[in-house]
Amino acid sequence: MGTGRKPVDGDGDGAASAVVFLVPFPAQGHVTPMLHLARALAARGDVAPTVVLPDFIHRRVVRAGGNGGGGGVALASFPSGIPDGDDGDGAPGFASILHAMENRMPAHLERVLMLMRDDDDDRLATAGRRAACLTVVVDVLASWAVPVAARCGVAAVGFWPAMLASYRVVAAIPELIDRGLVSEYGIPILVNGFNKNQGQVKANLQAEIISLFPEELELSTTDLPWLVGDAATQKSRFAFWLRTMERVKTLRCILVNSFPGEAIAAGADQQQALPQDQQILQVGPLLATIVTDRAKDNSNLRCSPMKTTKNDTSTCQADDRTSCMEWLDQQLPGSVAYVSFGTWVAPIAPGEITELAVGLEATGRPFLWVLKDDPSWRAGLPAGYTDQYFGRGKIVAWAPQEDVLAHGAVGCYLTHCGWNSTLEAIRHGVRMLCYPVAGDQFINCAYIVRAWGVGIRLRSADRGEVVDCVGRIMEGEDGRRLREKLDELRERVMAGEALCVAKRNIEEFIRGISGQRLQ
Template sequence: MVSIVFVPFAAQGHVAPMLQLARALVADRGDVSVTVAVPDFIHRRMGQYRGAGVSLASIPTGVQDVGGDEPPGAAAIVHAMEHHMPSQLEGMLTKKMLQGGVSCVVVDLLASWAIPVAERCGLPIVGFWVGMQATYRSVAVIPELLSKGFVSGSGTLLLKDGINEDHYIKDHDLGDLHIFSPKVKLRAKDLPWLVSGAVSQKTRFAFWLEIVNRAKSLHSIILNSFPGEDSGDSYQYDPPWGQQILHVGPVLLSEDLKKTTSMWQADQTCIDWLDKQSPVSVIYVSFGSWAAPIEPDKITGFARGLEASGRPFLWALKNHPSWRAGLPDGYAEKIAGRGKIVSWAPQDDVLKHEAVGCYIMHSGWNSVLESLRHGVRMICYPICGDHFINCAYVANMWEAGIALPSSDENDVKDCVERVMEGEEGRRLQEKVNQLREMITGDAVCVAKRNLNLFMEGINNN
């Protein structure tokens, strides 16, 4: 029996694709079992998950969890990952090795703390990157940027004679660094560590650099993406010598595999509501499960823009004051009959519904993949992390959606009209359909072959 342990990062958007990968591995292989080791506060919310050959195990974190919809804060989670969880995982792996063995540990690279743990146990390790290859490239080049003097030790870009000129840096195009194709039109501030505030930037940069240094020793990295994401461009990540990059994203989009447990209870009345709407008429809105709450004035702008669009809309907005404080007084009554607001939606079922015409999103990678899988045009409003790179690919590289310039009522209304109407809307739909055909066609065969290569690597170890 091949026994594999998965260690995902502590977020819904990381646990879900690793569960899907686990299910894909055991689906056609009777001799494989997967244990997905999650932090205790996630296990309390998802512990009811059951699947043939796949089980959840709880890693104590020492983090206070008050329960409810919101998990503990990011700072507490990151501290637990480096200072409390390693010894707990090492104990778990040691016990499993005594009970029958562990064939391999698959580590989400954002949970890179688990790599030295598995190394101490003498176990084979494979990395997992939950996003696209381009976002991995954005952090994998950090050592090179440091060595060439393009970036300081705190992550600040030094693009003019080694001088940090903030007004120059902020909107500087990154084409001359040859990290991405010029077609992507990425700016310096879109890099995942360049967050607001010098202290948080330095901490985030150190976090990414630690990931890159730990990942250097890995022989294989599994990517939740598809081959050809750069549309045939030559800007590809050049991995360390001997490191294997395996794209498996298209396999994980299988409808059977998408039915995994969520940390939140989805409102199933969404589907009944969508059944009553005209085809391709509904705007679906969701800003994901992990992103920090959007400021009240921005929620107000979205609310008024959706109302002004005159179109039916379904908005997944957490039922928490931090998310809903910006809704105008009496808004639910005002949009009743045309708009529906729920705390959490069954997203995959929503996106595949014929009534949905576009998706206003935070540009989280799982949401981008799901939107492409179901042929839905996107309006991107990135919030943090890799969202900005994902948005740039959607809007500029693939032309499968547009970037929302702000949450202003007029911008929201204008972007909805652009995507849902006229020649631009038709052109966007054609691009989305082409990508959908690619990731549900030949790319699936490549992904399945890569899963087989992964298993062969384990069997030959």
């Protein structure tokens, strides 16, 4: 593995005082915040971060931003075994990613860590030179790297790219199984379900599990983040979560891409869900200009603004960006509904696509809809829809999301409630129309709608529901109330105390790894 890294000045001997390898889960929603974290670390000037990427993700990042991570961050590519054509315009399936993480990448990371550790030992033996302290920051969903670091005698720290609230829930998985509340496949268990007390037993079970959430959120057992797909999919995914939490419980520290006060105050049950003696450091929100702002007072600043678009996969993105922004320039202020459901898997069924398409048309408002140019994503679009509505509405395969959300023409964001998208909407003050699809999106949605009051839940894709909710969020009393709440949240999250806490926590993390080595 070659990183092309130059020595980073740290203590005068040409070596950084801390060398950090960052291992994200290979999906864009995980890679982006990990790159931002790496930039925040590099801004210190005495930390040398390298982001480790499987080859198919590395190719996209390089196409988007050059041969390196920029801002003092190096990129390293590991062979994944995934054929070049497998990812196409999107991403390989979960099974392909899991096989690469468990069977291909560990040997490559282990070889590199052993070489780095031996290099440290050589420098320790050299008078007048200080060894770099080597640490691995592991995305929780890339837990394959935790045992690799342990075998190499290298310190490992976890990274959770989403809300602390959702980490509490997945961290409780072993306890939920031990207490007989969910099966080995993650399905809520109904004890003695076939008797006259079935209703009461079911209610008690629900109360036990939902105690993981603040009561105000009104979440249910159907909102557990691992209940994704059909029965077979749930079984395989939950096995993945079990192995993940078994590995992650050994980590002494988790860096979380959230902000102080992101959640309603946690009750005793929520606190108990976290592994004992595991330090939680909130370092979010990790967004490009936010990361830069945190480092402004640092005399060793080497961090530059980073391109933060969410789907950097196409060689035609410059044209796509120009097309999107020129179209937005022609729209009235606050008039456009922006629609995007993320970039990894097709989010909704063809019937829902049909209803949403007809509903957006029926609003009579301009809309910008990001929908991958792939049959599995666009199945359900009415015939000729993309041509017929090119004037009032625009459907694109990719959009520069941060630029779109920052544009004055955008009045609301119909979103799947992914955490990165949520942070970007808060940052740019865009009200959210929430249509969660899977995973932690239901928890995020509950906070957006019930805890923070900055969005409306779209209960279905039915055309009437779409027309009603878009109208409510874009104008009238609901729209004004949401805007006021959003302005308050934006000020609290993106400036002032939240930034100071994140900066302090990053500095605490760096102090913790500098000068320390696992024995």
